[in-house]
Amino acid sequence: MLIQELTRQASLDLLARTHLGRLACAQGTQPYVVPVYFVYDNDYLYSFSTAGQKIEWMRANPLVCVEADEVVSAEQWVSVIVFGRYEELLDTPEYQGTRALAHALLKRHSVWWEPAYAKTILRGAQRSLEPVFYRIQGRQITGHRAVPDQPVTAPDARLSVTDSGKHRWLHSLLRRVQGQRQESRPKRRER
Amino acid sequence: MLIQELTRQASLDLLARTHLGRLACAQGTQPYVVPVYFVYDNDYLYSFSTAGQKIEWMRANPLVCVEADEVVSAEQWVSVIVFGRYEELLDTPEYQGTRALAHALLKRHSVWWEPAYAKTILRGAQRSLEPVFYRIQGRQITGHRAVPDQPVTAPDARLSVTDSGKHRWLHSLLRRVQGQRQESRPKRRER
Numbered sequence: 001m002l003i004q005e006l007t008r009q010a011s012l013d014l015l016a017r018t019h020l021g022r023l024a025c026a027q028g029t030q031p032y033v034v035p036v037y038f039v040y041d042n043d044y045l046y047s048f049s050t051a052g053q054k055i056e057w058m059r060a061n062p063l064v065c066v067e068a069d070e071v072v073s074a075e076q077w078v079s080v081i082v083f084g085r086y087e088e089l090l091d092t093p094e095y096q097g098t099r100a101l102a103h104a105l106l107k108r109h110s111v112w113w114e115p116a117y118a119k120t121i122l123r124g125a126q127r128s129l130e131p132v133f134y135r136i137q138g139r140q141i142t143g144h145r146a147v148p149d150q151p152v153t154a155p156d157a158r159l160s161v162t163d164s165g166k167h168r169w170l171h172s173l174l175r176r177v178q179g180q181r182q183e184s185r186p187k188r189r190e191r
Numbered sequence: 192m193l194i195q196e197l198t199r200q201a202s203l204d205l206l207a208r209t210h211l212g213r214l215a216c217a218q219g220t221q222p223y224v225v226p227v228y229f230v231y232d233n234d235y236l237y238s239f240s241t242a243g244q245k246i247e248w249m250r251a252n253p254l255v256c257v258e259a260d261e262v263v264s265a266e267q268w269v270s271v272i273v274f275g276r277y278e279e280l281l282d283t284p285e286y287q288g289t290r291a292l293a294h295a296l297l298k299r300h301s302v303w304w305e306p307a308y309a310k311t312i313l314r315g316a317q318r319s320l321e322p323v324f325y326r327i328q329g330r331q332i333t334g335h336r337a338v339p340d341q342p343v344t345a346p347d348a349r350l351s352v353t354d355s356g357k358h359r360w361l362h363s364l365l366r367r368v369q370g371q372r373q374e375s376r377p378k379r380r381e382r
Contacts, residue, residue: 020265022258024215024224031222033215033258035270067213067224074211074301079226110265 001075006143011080014068014143015040018080019109021068023047023136025057025086032057038066038136039105045082045136046102055088055132062086064136080143084136102133192266197334202271205259205334206231209271210300212259214238214327216248216277223248229257229327230296236273236327237293246323253277255327271334275327293324 006014018040024033034054038047045066049055058064062085069079089099197205215224225245229238236257240246249255253276260270280290 020262022213022215022224024213024217024222024256026215026217026220026222029217029252030254030274031215031217031224031256032272032274033213033222033224033256034272035258035260035262035268037265061220063221065215065222065224067226069226071211071226074228077226081223081225083221083223 001146001148003144003146006078006080006145008141010078010145011141011143012040014070014078014080015045015082015138015141018068018070021045021066023054024065024067025054026061026063027057036066038068039109041101041105043138045084045138046105046133047135048102048106048131048133051130051132055134058086058134059088066136075148076146078143078145080141082136082138083140084138087135087137089133089135098135099133102135192337192339194335194337197269197271197336199332201269201336202332202334203231205261205269205271206236206273206329206332209259209261212236212257214245215256215258216245217252217254218248227257229259230300232292232296234329236275236329237296237324238326239293239297239322239324242321242323246325249277249325250279257327266339267337269334269336271332273327273329274331275329278326278328280324280326289326290324293326 019037021036021038022033023036024031026032032054036047036049038045040046064084064086066082066084067079068082069077071077071079089095089102091099210228210230212227212229213224214227215222217223223245227238227240229236231237255275255277257273257275258270259273260268262268262270280286280293282290
């Protein structure tokens with residue numbers, strides 16, 4: 001597997017076509033991560049939620065991180081990391097324009113009432129449905145792509161890190177797989 | 192959509208059958224989240240990585256959070272959150288047994304050398320390949336499941352949160368969809 005950095009544009013393209021991400025926030029030294037739906041627009045991720053733990057934590061500490069990816073397999077994936085700042089879109093005149101933009105974006109991509117604006121049953125009690133609209137200002141956006149490749153080092157050297165002899169079947173399997181790869185792809189680039 | 196808590200066993204079952212998760216760590220008040228492959232065994236998530244930002248951060252602050260999920264759609268998903276503690280499995284006699292267990296688990300599920308143990312090209316330079324094995328002790332494991340359902344409140348009341356009149360098409364579409372749902376599912380439980 002070969003891992004490479006994405007260009008900024010490729011990272012933004014992934015954010016634009018992906019709407020499911022994982023949002024990390026922190027309280028004190030304890031991080032917390034949850035799945036969120038978002039819409040990317042012009043350096044901001046727009047989303048909404050009902051009031052709850054992540055909203056409370058982000059109100060107290062607006063530093064967050066959002067990860068979005070497209071995973072085909074363990075060897076083939078693209079992942080983008082956004083370090084950003086939480087900003088609540090309050091129901092006040094000041095935020096009217098930004099809230100209207102958020103609603104339009106979230107509606108256009110059919111994610112505006114899901115999954116956060118929902119009935120939640122917690123220990124038999126129904127949770128508050130107060131909707132909170134927010135956006136994350138992306139202050140640092142980076143991405144990586146992994147593509148299948150040959151091992152970096154010779155298979156024996158690589159496996160010797162963890163292999164103490166009882167997994168020789170894996171050595172020989174890998175050698176065979178590598179042989180097949182080389183046969184099926186004769187015109188490999190030089191590495 | 193209706194969101195419900197999972198039982199502890201259902202949460203553990205998801206961790207046992209899922210190997211892709213998102214790991215959040217924090218440096219100071221800044222959280223960071225990345226995709227990781229792991230294997231769950233007996234209250235621990237086992238994983239490994241090359242040395243890098245997340246390892247440095249977890250060495251400095253071992254409080255982490257891992258999220259694993261199965262997302263079918265915005266309305267149908269299962270998500271498990273693990274609050275835990277990072278523990279590095281050092282290449283020392285003390286950790287020999289635990290490292291052997293980690294290797295066996297990671298090999299059994301074919302995730303042990305992927306995706307972290309790979310050649311990484313960053314700004315033209317190849318990154319160090321020092322492998323780091325670690326586990327996360329799950330100190331609090333909770334899960335939620337979302338299933339499609341009818342809106343909580345009447346459609347007009349729900350939409351009025353964001354709808355100022357120019358999206359009446361959405362109101363009527365939702366009413367029609369709800370009508371169809373009720374027709375096709377006549378024996379709904381009482382809510």
